[in-house]
Amino acid sequence: MATPTTRRAIRIITPGHIQIESDVPAPRLRPDYLIAEAKAWALNPTDIAHVDKLGGPGTIVGCDWAGVVTAVGENVTRFKPGDAVSGVCHGGNIVEPEDGAYASIVISKELATMHKPDNLSFGEAVSLGVGMATIGQAMYWIMKMRLPSADETPEPIADPAVFVYGGSSATGSLAIQAAKLSGYKVYTACSPSNFDLVQSRGADGWFDYNEATCADDVLATVTSNNSSIGYIIDCIGNEASGTLCASILSPSGGHYHTIKPPVPGPFKTLRPEESAIGTTALAYAMTGESFELPPGKVHPADPDQAAFAREWAVLGEKLLAAGKIKPHPVHVRQGGLEAVVAAIDEMRGSGPRGVKIVYISNAHWTTLKISGQLSEVHVHPMQPPPNPSDPTRECYIKDSPSHVVHMQNGLTLS
Template identity: 25%
Template sequence: MANEAAWIKSEKANLEVGPTEKYAPGPHDILIKTHAIAFNPLEASIQKLAIFPITYPAILGSSLAGTVEAVGSAVTAFQAGDRVAASRSPTTIGDKRYGAYQRFALAASSSAAKLDPAVSFADAVSVITNVRTAAAALSVYLGLEKPVLDAAAPPARNEKVLIYGGSSSLGALAVKYAVDAGYAVTTTSSAANRALVEGLGPKHVLDHTVGAEALGKGLVALGPFDANGGAGSWYTVLPSMGPESLPEGVERRFQSFSSVLGEEGNQELRRWLVEVYVPEGLKRGKLGMVKVEKVKGGLEAIQGALDRLFARVSGTKLVLEL
């Protein structure tokens, strides 16, 4: 079967579906036949706002799941036919071969998780990228312990953790990660998604629609928050979109958090994520998942999904099945 992709051919252009080659995996890569693609808000911002410099034409997309078509010469953990979910490495953003928006895509074998037959591609792809970001932000940057999947109850810890936006797909994964590691989590949600967020087990859920002043007072009353990665640090997964007013002494810290998983000192965490936490967490229903909404229409439907994400989607993960 020939390959086909949804291309972005110039800055801020709409996607166009067209042919591309079927790639040969490098020594440490796997070639995946795509069965499901998950969409992340950052991808919509890259397309709509060109917030990162990339070379055009390009193939976007960071989350895919499917079956292994071929493996590189140095790959021993996977073989053709394996069911996997994979996250695009930040180092491959400029390489079209690794973009998720195509029928066959390459992935670094170190970024892929093998899936139990009972786990759907849609569920797996909905978490594979954001769980890496959540784990890196919480365990590397904030210094939190990892959750213990086998524990009957999480270990009790005294630290308070603030995770803003518990109803987003990333926020829900982060809340569950910290809760299952034993931390007292405070998070935010709208009334519409409160039941979803409360089901993740945080100690406090504040309504973020009450206004900045009232919300700020509520957070101050519940603080101080211990695991903050350094006083005055605000860790965020989006860059500033324009002028903003921050309290004195507070610094926005934006970066590709998951990129640190490739560093030498974090290899154990990376392996645990793809070999244990993701496959076992999905199998046991232990991950903080929001509702998955399946998008229909093939690669041609990707532009519509990005349009919806840019307009804002809450409490739901959009997933395209091929």
């Protein structure tokens, strides 16, 4: 099969405006990268920011993708053509405009890619890229928390404890699980409607961040357990979260990290002492490539962080395959790239809460009607069979009496 020379992709035209283009050049295969046919895409708030102000005209939008590898660069060792994978790209990247995820053919760096476990559909796996990179960078590269293990149960850490502000967000729910796997007690603040979610992900205590007594309630619970809050992952990063987090961080100090720059002013004002560390970062640095964000501000490549990112991707694969980390709940939608364009505008509003929106490529079903000799096969287009069990998982359904096989996207993966 000839390698495609063009692809469909969502590009920024002018700030705030995007469109699908059908004749975008296929990405060049770089030594440390792989190329894949995309099967699913997920939406993130950073996509909106890049469309509106951070990305440049002509850049491809999107970060989260999942699909099947079609080619690998000369330095790639973990993947081969045919592998089912998920990954994270720097969408809207003005240094490498071809790198975005919202395309029919995607280029992804090896260290920013994970094998898709058999127990996850493409629709589930696509929700992981940005979140896994973010918690890896925040919790284990920057905050130096104890790494989880895919093989062993960690020794419990009684003190300090971990607090996740926004634990029902896509990144927050992953942070809760990772911290528990590292052996920490984990407390979180979120909306009461999502208490069941954070409890199911392992949180030891959950609090309504809209309540005026939230900080006092957190401190009372943590103190009753003879512990203190030593690590905070803020998944919201605004004045309200900064204020609350400053008030619950241990009086002896600790480490507060917001995944949304900058560090909120109230945190710096309320906790000016050196022992109360406040940090933020951009997960794009995990690729080990230089980038500009905002345009004109150069972030040099960080080889050491890239080396950690490679190790984290391998560990992440193991944790997911073992079922120790569960994806955030997803809202799977049909419609492919066309639907993603409309969803960008939806994300500017409140959007769904407690779930991650993902889109899958338009499914193409065919019937293989087998009659006579097995070599005599007649192929007919058809609509999907009634009530397919999972529209995000490529599968086949065999109707034995009539010797008919229904195939989605030409694949027979159950």
